[in-house]
Amino acid sequence: MRYDILTLFPEMFTGVLGHSILKRAEEKKIVNYNVVDFRTFSKDKHQRVDDYPYGGGGGMVLTPQPVFDAIEEVTKQSRCEKRRIILLCPQGERYSQKKAEELAQCDQLIFICGHYEGYDERIREHLVTDEISIGDYVLTGGELGAMVIIDSVTRLLTGVLGNETSAITDSFSSGLLEYPHYTRPVDFRGLKVPDVLLSGHHENIEQWRHEQALKRTYERRPDLLNERNLSEKERDWLQSMKKDK
Structure with missing residues (x-):
């Protein structure tokens, strides 16, 4: 470039x-x-x-x-x-x-x-x-x-970022805001990392991250959801979130 x-x-x-x-x-x-x-x-x-x-x-x-x-x-x-x-x-x-x-x-x-x-x-x-x-x-x-x-x-050009998946998972790249991140320590002043991230179960972790991205987008930038072709599972998650509010 x-x-x-x-x-x-x-x-x-x-x-x-x-x-x-x-x-x-x-x-x-x-x-x-x-x-x-x-x-x-x-x-x-x-x-x-x-x-x-x-x-x-x-x-x-x-x-x-x-x-x-x-x-x-x-x-x-x-x-x-x-x-x-x-x-x-x-x-x-x-x-x-x-x-x-x-x-x-x-x-x-x-x-x-x-x-x-x-x-x-x-x-x-x-x-x-x-x-x-x-x-x-x-x-x-x-x-x-x-x-x-x-x-x-x-940052979108091949070879620029050390981790090539970083640009893909950034906020807006998927049409959703990015999910929350945590690092060590597991327990900081009584504030703990969600158990699912410590489970080692990659499928559950990916599902949690997807749900959190959807939740964060719904709460902070609901206008983005109007432009997204929601899957049936995403619509179910949204309905559940709205009931919990």
């Missing part, structure tokens, strides 16, 4: 990309990060990348020329076939685990991290394949959104 990140503040990515799983993924040559200061592509003598909006109004708008030229350069550098150009934007599609799984199938992801009041509409209409928002709130720029997407996509 190749990540090209167009930003006016490349130093913001140093800490995030240089630590933990994201760093190890690069060391294993599973991913390649290319952080681009698109101000360097500006043809303005003062390297300006923004201007006043036509028609008036507050704020400044990113001009198309530096962004178009930067995109053309990073696409020329790679021979990737499965490429997506992502605009981080509060008007975009709400980001989800399903979207992360979709993006993880690509060879190259290019992120446009904007600032100021917005983008010249020609960037949106003629360059971008995906507009993504990480939530219904407004940030100063698109950098934090790009970091979130890069992290969530990278």
Whole structure:
């Protein structure tokens, strides 16, 4: 996976990309990060990348020329076939685990991290394949959104996580929130690990975890269940949970 990140503040990515799983993924040559200061592509003598909006109004708008030229350069550098150009934007599609799984199938992801009041509409209409928002709130720029997407996509790539089942059992990957976890000691201040997890009976443990994931989803994110094709057993478990409430 190749990540090209167009930003006016490349130093913001140093800490995030240089630590933990994201760093190890690069060391294993599973991913390649290319952080681009698109101000360097500006043809303005003062390297300006923004201007006043036509028609008036507050704020400044990113001009198309530096962004178009930067995109053309990073696409020329790679021979990737499965490429997506992502605009981080509060008007975009709400980001989800399903979207992360979709993006993880690509060879190259290019992120446009904007600032100021917005983008010249020609960037949106003629360059971008995906507009993504990480939530219904407004940030100063698109950098934090790009970091979130890069992290969530990278952990899905083969060879990144030490345990390949971790990404599969994460919350949202199965359509349910993740089940509770316990570790040593068995008894901590009178708070004990559920007996089933100590039983060594793998089938019972898997059933308990599935029930707990369903229960946690029902209690915390019932909206997710509306999108899930529940099995007969899951419907029975839900009915039992509702009676116990």
